[in-house]
Amino acid sequence: MSTINRKKGLPLQKQDNLTRQLTGMRLVKQLHIIIYIGALTVVLSVGAVLSLTACSKCGSETSIEEKPKVESIILSHIKQKSDLVTTEVRVRKLAIYDSSLHERFSLKDPKTWKWGERKCIVPVDVTIKYGYDLRDLTIDDVKLTDDSTAVVILLPELKVIDSGYEAKVEEGAVVRMSSGFRDKISHEEVDKLMEMTYRKVMAEDFSKMVQTDIEHNAKTVFEGIVRGLGMKNVEVIVKRKKEWERSIKV
């Protein structure tokens, strides 16, 4: 005897299939609702966070105050000098920082978990002034020839009289890039890069490259003094003291 649903007059097997189909459809509908609610919650939460941040910033008004000046620190007292500058050399070096070239990812070290890259390029102008310490010049280093037609000046060791770099940045020339979650290139870093570049330039020896210019300019300066003293027809000859002494020994 087959089982018959007395209310609708359908066989029980068919009714079961129908019920199963109906339940399945209901589940899919529920799933859709859940996904919808979930997506809505995510969108709302992100929106809330963003709007909160934006709102808090949009009403912000920044007032800048300056603290009273504190007296400078004198690192060294005034030193008496007698340094002759004959040549000024302007050197330009690019300070380049590229995080992608140095950073390695390591699962064990959370400090290396960095998303994004940072790059910065700053041109640094360094000025080096070369010359001689005139206190190294003794009376024996200035010689007048017997016929008074020439003055021979023996130059002491060449030295850097003054050097420095332009700390103020030319905004258009500076490149600052940061992507992902990385910090912006800060003023701290730009200053640090510039100072490091200055130290690197000073570690290089440019004096040998411009030694002839330095000596030639020294000759011009001494000629100016000699002519100023009224010795119009006197030739000025400059020689390196060390080489002169060596030649005398030989």
Next chain:
Amino acid sequence: MGKKHKGLIVATVCVVVVGIVIAVLAKQCGRDEVETLPMEDTMASIEEVRPRGELYVCSALIEDYTTQRAIEHNLLWEDDTHSCVQTMTQKCSYKIDLDKVEYRTNDSTRIVYVRLPEVEYVASTQSSTFLSDDSNYWAQRLPNTNALKRKVEQQIRRRFDTPSNRRKAERFAEDAISEVLGQLGYEVEFERKLKKDVETGIQKPKS
């Protein structure tokens, strides 16, 4: 609302919260330190070689700083106060331009009368450091630190370039010139000094 719905909403909120926490942690982990700033090797090029004829007569190393404070007003939470410091170390010097030195000689007496130009103040930057409580904030707020640096430079100049230091530098310049000309066999008299002697009525002893 059914139990299932409630549970799912709670789970979604948890996922969102965890996501935000992870994002904040990732941001904290990725923080960059100024101390560890590796720099690429680049070529230094000589841009210009200029002849000079200057005599540096004295110098000193001076450091100074200036601070700036900014108050950030927030609508939803308490105001934030940010501050930054710009420090700078400069080598300050006085120099004279040798081209502007005037000489008048008297060959019979081997005395040279020298008129020196005004000593000039020069400063060269040795280091410059910017420090702040929130580097990202200041990177946005200030396009550059040139104004702060200019201010520190002025402070350093005010500190070094005083009338007494100028007088000291003038004296040093006279010493330096006397030494050089002395080596050329000349006795030096400075015109400024001569004028002063005349004004004060001091008479030079006759040799």
